[in-house]
Amino acid sequence: MDKSMLGDIDNLPDEDKMRMSAMIEQLQMRDSLRMYNALVETCFKDCVDTFRRKTLDKQEESCVRRCAEKFLKHSMRVGMRFAELNQGVATPD
Amino acid sequence: MDKSMLGDIDNLPDEDKMRMSAMIEQLQMRDSLRMYNALVETCFKDCVDTFRRKTLDKQEESCVRRCAEKFLKHSMRVGMRFAELNQGVATPD
Amino acid sequence: MDKSMLGDIDNLPDEDKMRMSAMIEQLQMRDSLRMYNALVETCFKDCVDTFRRKTLDKQEESCVRRCAEKFLKHSMRVGMRFAELNQGVATPD
Amino acid sequence: MAAAKDVQRELEKEMMFGMAEKEMEYRVELFNRLTHVCFEKCIEKRHKEAELNMGENSCIDRCVSKYWQVTNIVGGMLGTQQTQM
């Protein structure tokens, strides 16, 4: 698995660069939508367990809000660490 | 996340309408095939737990049949409720 | 679900055959990359449970190696059995 | 020059189709996750019956409704945080 595959992107003709960046933009949109779906499923599973009413009670709703905030912070932190590792930055134990 | 994205589909030229409906048809095919896969996995997991023979015993087979029927009814009901919510129909508690 | 869909691939013009095999090659690449991802996740889940250090200890590392080997052998065996069933080969109980 | 403009227009159209496709994929995935989670939360696993009983039916309705609410809450949070999602 090497990273060189996209290395020569700068040498592509303009038309292909545009196509490439359109593709990246679309993958990013798909990625955010998937993240949104994953976040909702995770927090629903963690916070909602009773089905006696069809609306969330206060406790469930605040659990969902805290869960979503934590998920976003978590996923930003994972993203930072992941980027460091991708760039070969060493970090203390 | 707004629904307007596809709102002006009627204003597209005929060729694009055809492409759009071809795309929708393909996504629907993928969707049914995924549902089929998900149904099989769910009912296999719920009903099959012993591996002393290579064919399902009577009990496992009827569990699978009931599970599949329930899954289909379940997923139809979810679809109906989902569609109502998408259209903003209020339902009693 | 019948297999005939791709049955007349031999009758396609050369250009389409090339497109078809390019498509198959791409799906195979996606498939291997997904398998790689699934293997890593499975073995990480099974083998790593403590997070007091940021590097794997000896025990975790050898668990991961054994798990990965088993996963590959497992998936080859599943592939063989799956292919037999796809071709309608009967096997003893 | 006309050709460059054609390419540009072609790309924009591809982009529009691609985005519409991603949007539909999102809805399908939402529906699939919802179906899966509510099956897990509401349906008795031994499958003694082929029919959904009354308890299961109302559990499904409430499960879908609560899931929908969670989607909206999270969507609101993402909207204010990132101004765009």
Place this chain on the structure above:
Amino acid sequence: MAAAKDVQRELEKEMMFGMAEKEMEYRVELFNRLTHVCFEKCIEKRHKEAELNMGENSCIDRCVSKYWQVTNIVGGMLGTQQTQM
């Protein structure tokens, strides 16, 4: 008019490729789910050995065979219910 027909034919070809692609994706997904489920059901989780033992090997064979049977049963049910799947 010839152009419209070309567009039509081009679309039909796209459709054929798209459907073939979906069909292959389905098979790959089936194989992946099957592999995952049988790994969970048959393989001892502590991974003390790098080899599959006899019990695991025969469990895998039976697991694949039973999964295949479930696929066929469900396929039959969908076929009669919806006449097409």
Place this chain on the structure above:
Amino acid sequence: MAAAKDVQRELEKEMMFGMAEKEMEYRVELFNRLTHVCFEKCIEKRHKEAELNMGENSCIDRCVSKYWQVTNIVGGMLGTQQTQM
């Protein structure tokens, strides 16, 4: 003949874009699985707080680092076994 060559070149370009797309999809999937697993392993499920506490933060850092190591170990094994992956 020139046309056949054009088709050939067009296909090669499609192939290049397709492979680049698969490669990016792989990275996105890796990131998503990693995020999901580390959330499960590190984050307290009752969600009493909206902040990550110190224990959770360092757990995340170590989880990502260990996951990365597993990726490399497995990548190495696949590389030597299959010479190509």
